[in-house]
C-alpha cells in the first residue's frame with residue numbers, strides 16, 4: 001500500500017508563533033519543526049505499511065525551502081521519501097491555495113491512502129483534508145482515532161459532538177487522524193543518520209499544476225483584550241503551597 | 254441586498270444551538286436570510302428556523318443524506334449557492350460543518366475563514382494563534398464562507414414565519430463512497446460535570462490512565478468533579494461523559510484546575526467560562542498558560558499529591 005502523509009512545518013513552539021505586522025502573515029523566519037499533530041499521521045502510515053508487509057510512505061508538504069529540514073524528522077521516523085512544494089507564488093497561500101498545490105502533488109503520487117494530522121499547530125483550521133479530498137474527488141473521513149485497512153477499504157472510528165461514528169471508505173481515500181490514534185515513535189539514531197540519504201524532492205508551483213488564488217484576506221491585526229492579573233510561577237518545590245495560597249485568596253478553599 | 258445561507262445542522266430532530274446562533278447573527282446583519290436543512294425525514298426540522306430569522310429554509314430530504322457525512326452535503330449546498338446566488342454561506346463549528354465548509358470552499362473556489370467570533374456581512378473577526386492576536390479577515394472571492402467558533406454566538410428569537418422549499422439532490426459519485434457503518438450515541442452514564450463548582454481536569458500529561466487517580470484525589474479533596482480532554486477520552490483513559498471541549502461538554506465552574514493539558518482551542522471553548530483557571534504543565538510554552546489565572550510550570554506528578562494533601566489538611 002502506498003501512503004502519502006501531508007505534514008506541515010510550523011514555527012517551533014519554543015521559538016514563538018506570531019503574525020508579522022508588516023506582511024500580516026505568520027513569521028516563518030524562526031526555526032521550523034514538523035507539527036506535532038502530524039507525527040501521529042506519520043506513525044499511523046508506518047504502522048499500516050508494516051502491517052501490509054510492503055508499500056511506501058511519502059510525506060508531502062508545502063512550505064518554504066527550509067521546511068525540508070523539518071520533514072527530515074518524518075524520514076527519521078521511517079518515512080521513505082519527502083516531497084516539498086516550495087514556490088514564492090505560494091507564499092501566504094490560504095486553504096484554497098494550499099489545497100490546490102497539495103492536491104496537484106498528491107495526484108502525481110497516486111497514493112492509495114492520503115493521511116492528514118488533526119490540525120496544524122499554527123493555523124489550526126482542521127479543514128484542509130476536506131478541501132484536498134474535494135480536489136482529488138475522493139472520499140474523506142476526519143478525526144479518526146482508530147483506523148483499520150482491509151480488502152481495499154479503510155474504516156475509521158471517530159468522535160463527534162454526539163458520540164462515536166464508524167465510517168468506511170473504499171481506497172483511494174483521504175483520512176485525517178486524531179492525536180489519540182497512536183503514540184508516535186521517536187526517531188532512532190540510525191533513523192536520524194539514514195534520513196539525510198532518503199530521496200527529498202522540491203517541486204515548484206508549475207510542477208504541481210499551478211497555484212491558486214487565495215480566497216481570503218487579512219485586513220488588520222490587533223491585540224486581544226487585556227487579561228487582568230494572571231500569574232505564572234515556576235515550581236521550585238513550593239508550588240503546591242503557592243496554589244493553596246492562591247485558592248485561599250480567591251476563597252476557593 | 255446580500256443573500257446569506259446558514260447550514261442548519263440538526264440532531265435528533267432539533268437544530269443545533271450553534272447553528273441557530275449563526276442564524277440569529279445573519280438575521281441581525283440583514284439582507285435575505287435562508288437556512289438549509291439536509292438529511293432524511295427532516296421536513297419538520299425546517300420550521301424551527303423561522304423563529305431565529307430565516308425567511309426561507311431549503312430542505313434536502315433524501316435517504317442518501319441520512320448519515321451525517323460531509324461530501325453529499327457539499328453537493329447539495331454547492332447547487333443551492335449556484336442556483337440561488339448566495340453571497341455568504343455560514344456555519345457553526347462542528348466536526349461535520351468544518352468538513353462541509355472546506356469541501357464547499359474547494360468546490361466553489363470560495364474563501365473560507367474559520368474561527369470567526371464576529372461578522373458584519375463583509376468582514377469578520379477571528380482570534381488566532383491561541384487567541385494571542387485578533388485578526389480582522391476579509392474575502393477575495395465572490396462567495397464568502399465562514400465558520401463561527403463554537404459558542405461564539407447566542408441564539409435569539411426574533412419570530413417570523415418561514416417558507417420551506419425543496420432542494421434538489423444531485424450527488425457526485427465520489428461523494429457517496431464513504432459509508433456510515435455505525436453511529437453510537439454518547440453514553441449518558443458516568444460522572445456529571447456540568448453542575449460541579451470545582452472541576453479537576455486531566456490531560457495526556459497524566460502519562461497513563463491509572464494516573465487519573467491523581468485528578469480524582471484532588472477533586473475529592475476539593476469537593477469537585479473530574480473532567481478530561483479529548484486526547485485521553487479518545488484513547489480510552491476516561492469516559493466520554495467527562496470530556497470538556499468542542500466535541501464534549503461546556504462547563505463554567507468557579508474553579509477549573511487543568512493537569513497536564515496543553516490548552517488547545519478546542520478544549521478552551523469548553524471551559525473558558527470558568528471563573529478561576531489554574532493550570533499545571535511542565536511546558537512553559539503550553540497554550541493553556543495564555544488563559545490561566547494561575548499558571549504553574551512544573552511536573553504534576555510532584556505537585557498534585559502534595560496539593561491534595563494540603564487541601565485536605567486545610568478543609569479538615
Ligand SMILES: Cc1cc2nc3c(=O)[nH]c(=O)nc-3n(C[C@H](O)[C@H](O)[C@H](O)COP(=O)(O)OP(=O)(O)OC[C@H]3O[C@@H](n4cnc5c(N)ncnc54)[C@H](O)[C@@H]3O)c2cc1C
Pocket residue numbers: 118119126143179347348455456457458459460481482483484485496497498499500501502512513514515516517518519520523533534535536539551552553554
Ligand atoms: C474537531 C476537533 C474537535 C476537538 N474537540 C476536543 C474537545 O472537545 N475537547 C478536547 O479537550 N480536545 C478536543 N480536540 C483536541 C484538541 O485539539 C487537543 O488535541 C487536545 O485537547 C489535547 O489534549 P491534551 O491537552 O490532553 O494533550 P496534549 O496536547 O498532548 O497535552 C499534554 C500536555 O501535558 C503536559 N505534560 C506532560 N507531562 C507532564 C507532567 N509530568 N506534568 C505536567 N504537565 C505535563 C505537556 O507539556 C502538554 O502540554 C479537538 C480537536 C479537533 C480537531
Ligand SMILES: Nc1ncnc2c1ncn2[C@@H]1O[C@H](COP(=O)(O)O)[C@@H](O)[C@H]1O
Pocket residue numbers: 006007008009035037038041060061062063098102115116117118119120121123124125126127128129
Ligand atoms: N502546508 C502544508 N503542507 C502539507 N500539509 C499540510 C499543510 N498545512 C496543513 N497540512 C495538513 O493538514 C492538516 C490540517 O491542517 P489545517 O487545516 O491547517 O489545520 C495538518 O495536520 C496537516 O496534515
